[in-house]
Amino acid sequence: MRKVWAVVRREFVERVRRRWFWIMALVGPLFFGAVFVLPTVLAGGGVRNIAVVDATAGTLGGRITDSLNASHAFEAVRVPAGRGVIDSLTRQVEHQRISGFLILTDAAVDSGRAEYRGSNVSGFAAMRALERVVGEAVSAVRLERAGVDPKVVAEARRPIQLTTHPIGGRSVAGETAAQSFSLAYFMGIILYTAILLYGINVMSSVLEEKTTRIVEVLVSSLRPFELMAGKVLGVGAVSILQFLIWGVGARLLLARRASPVAASDAADEIFQVPHVSGATLAIFMAYFLGGFFLYSAMFAAVGAMSSTEQEARQAQQPVAWLLVLSFISMFALLNDPNSTLAVTLSLVPLSSPIAMPVRWAAGNIPGYEIALSLVILVGSIIGVTWTAARIYRVGILMTGKRPNLRELVRWVRA
């Protein structure tokens, strides 16, 4: 047991000492943040500078400019229509001084037509926001034209705010659908990345001992299974430390975020900073560790059956694909967390480490499903580790060509 402990400590200390670990500790959150925010930015987040070319006779241009400025998504300047205005604004867009410009004529009120010219017309969220502002202003003008009192119009158009609360046994204080969604999405990405990353860590550790032949000395001192277990536990401990660093870092950052950084509405609409409860953390860690043990046992076997880095990179693909599939299925899950597919995925051990926490974050799940899924996961870990250990035991001493499937089966049976 002391020897296993020494293996655990070596794996842990050597990894934590490397620069790579601290780069991950710092860059990791940035990376996840980027993965997190990038879709909204690409979808058209950020404050846009636009000009409103006003060729209307009435107040429409002024109204729209004011509402755009009030939306925080735009900084709008009203420009009266005139000769050469379009050309000079086009040049400004080309020189990236402004994002684009909106051309308003009186036709907008009658036919409902307006024109936007800009550098990034495909920015979906921004276009939607623009359309909404213009639409609201136009309908207000139409109503007033029809003789409705502007006060009544304003009263009628006061927006409602729909707050959604998932109903379940756990505390949902302050949780909105958007928050659940972003939490689920975030957890899915972290689980996938961390399991893959640390699984591959185990693999390269096995491979290093195999290629340097240290493994012979080690295996003459402790049983192959003990060695493999020590490795997996050591790398697992590193991953937990990494999460701790990220967790504490995130808390500090979020505490600072209390003073709002003028974030765009568009981004806030889809991704909101979620409230993470203790139960959610527990589920996350339980499934992370389960997934890590399951996959790292497989990665250890892959490392043991390979003789070179290149070979290992090839051989790990089937294992990595299992994980990628689970990750991709996350998007289907998010759509409908209680579909048959979602329930199945969260019970099947290869996908449950990602699927179950994602479902948990996205909505309410009966306790027995979690219990069942965990039981299946633990059972699979035992089975997979047993099989992987047998492949490992034979593989670490083998050189030469990689075994085919039939040989692998023989190794397991031997």
Next chain:
Amino acid sequence: MTSPTPLVVLDRVSKRFAGYTAVDELSLSIPTGVVYGLLGPNGAGKTTTIRMIMDILQPDAGAVRLFGQPSGGRAHTERIGYLPEERGLYRKMRVLDVLVFLAEMKGMERRSARDRAAQWLERLGLAQWAQRRIDELSKGMQQKVQFISTVLHDPDLVVLDEPFSGLDPVNTQAMKDVVLDLRRRGKTILFSTHIMEQAEKLCDQLCIIARGRKLVDGALGDIKRTHGGHHLVVGFDGQTGGAAHVFADRALVSKVDNYGQYAELELAADADAQRILAALVESGARLSRFELQEASLHKIFIDLVGPDAAHAEGGRSDA
């Protein structure tokens, strides 16, 4: 030298791999305190035999007994030092950390491992490298670190698989010194080699195997006597007397090259060189030289293994 219970006993041990037998009913016994050579051409099964002793491989049949107990190397790991044929260390680890870790694998306490490692590094002139990473060391220095890791925990049995392969002359000498020093301190050394000259210089006892089977084993002197003592050189000091008559006796001499004042004889089977000496003196010959020529271990090896097998690459030397 021989103690009542041998330190290492192999009892009809066999190991088969897919399609071929690496070790076939091999029995041998290594007494305490000797340098024991396991000799054979490449692919003879030396490494497989050592791995079975070390518990890295399990024999398909037969038994390994170490230190008088029916168990292989893993149960006695703190008493055994092992240097595998192919060397390597954790490239990114610091020298001292590697040594401490490997000593821990051998059951040593961290603190004493640390002290002992520092002493050894000092002794082999590597003290200033203790905090450097392995991959900053030259190959020769890495080899030294690996010797240290093999003997750091002061094992009673040291198992060295092809210890001299890939060593530069300086380290070869250092390795020999380590082996001799260990023997002086009563340790038992088992080493494998296919280079007979080294075995001849170092071994007290040896076992020659080929294709997984034992050809001969025992003390080096005995093996030389039984397998090499057939050649006799006789020189005359003028008078040959009735020597020709003696040489013609087929009960004593099976073959002769007689140059008049000098003759090379091959002894008949079961013939005793002393009887030839007596017969020559009796026949009135005056001898200036009478020498039983010891065949070199290399020649014995070639005779036993056959010239082809001795040089054949076994192909599966890793197995």
